[in-house]
Amino acid sequence: MRCRMAKIRLRELRKEKGISMRELAKRSRVSKSYISAIENGESSPTVDIIANCVER
Known part of the structure; x- marks a missing residue:
């Protein structure tokens, strides 16, 4: 479940930031x-x- 959440969250955050x-x-x-x-x-x-990912 954690891996699934990580992938969903990464995609969401990336798109929210327009990256x-x-x-x-x-x-x-x-x-x-x-x-x-x-x-x-x-x-x-x-x-x-x-x-x-976080630092940059």
């Missing part, structure tokens, strides 16, 4: 496909990735 997947990937220092995988529940972000 594209490409921009979030750039800010987080990961690939766009990795952001997509997180949002689709295919991958779980590490603490470092979450921190990079």
